[in-house]
Amino acid sequence: MTQWTVHGTRRIYESEWMSVDLDDVEIPDGERFEHHVLRLPYPSTAVVVVEKDDVLLMWRHRFTTDVWGWEIPAGRCEAGESAATAAVRETEEETGYRVRVEPLVTMNPLNGLSSHTTHMFVGTDAVKTGEPDPAEAARVEWVPLGDIPALIRKGLVPCGITLAALTTYLTLRTTGSGPPSGPRQEG
Template identity: 85%
Template sequence: MTQWTVHGTRRIYESEWMSVDLDDVEVPQGARFEHHVVRLPHPSTAVVVVDNDNVLLMWRHRFTTDAWGWEIPAGRAEANETVETAAIRETEEETGYKVSVEPLVTINPLNGLSSHTTHIFVGTEAVKTGEPDPAEAARIEWVPLNEIPAYIRKGLVPCGITLAALTTYLTLRTTSSGPPSGPRRAG
């Protein structure tokens, strides 16, 4: 087996949003060193909102990468909130649409650096309930699903979670079995 051994953890930063630890690790060939690990206290959610053959996307700027791009609604679950409830809440806050959700896939977006988990859902039965939070996006649009591959090729979808969600959804909807009935984890 080629599993790393963790001998200990030393916290070097902590806030309500995240912590950064130095884990004392040993690789199978015997080298031992400190490895930075980002830990978030709550999982996050993301939702591929679909209606007929369209997907709801948000055009937004991310100051961390100084880039504009299309994203799906996403955010973190609050303490004592289920990921399903968080997905519904985040979608409504960010887009002004309330949805019903079904699990699509669960991912670890930075698994070499972070223990964080993102639960991705498919949102359906979208009902407009209000206006989106203007701090979340410059605009909200329903984009035809058949245009998504071109958006990706043009670099208009730089968000890794959005890329994973859209490509998983598009791949699974074209198979005979359709999207999975629940989150999948590699064994």
């Protein structure tokens, strides 16, 4: 097996939200160079909230891409908080619904550039506890799961984490398979 070797790291930016490093790496053929790496101090969570044949989605604008689209509730874990607890908290804060969560899949959304991990869950037994945070979404709606493929084809689900979570959920639901295991470690 071949893998890259990290000889050192030089931090070039740091905040409470992220750091950017230049890692001194060597690839299997012996070439050595600096590679940019984005590191986030805490993992994030995302939740596919389902009720019967509907999924809870938020219609929101992202200034970074200047795009509107449907997203699932998501956010970062706080210090000392489990991913499941963060998933429940983020869902309630963003949508006004409290849910029970079960693991769906864990992924590294930008594994060529970032060490960041996102834990995705399926949320069920949704109970309305309040109003959604207006800073998070223009509206929150229950959308039929059968409409998701058309929304994706129309480009109305531009968020990569939302795409990954919804397509994983729909694939596993359709095939009757259980949730996949976490990232595979070679060694």
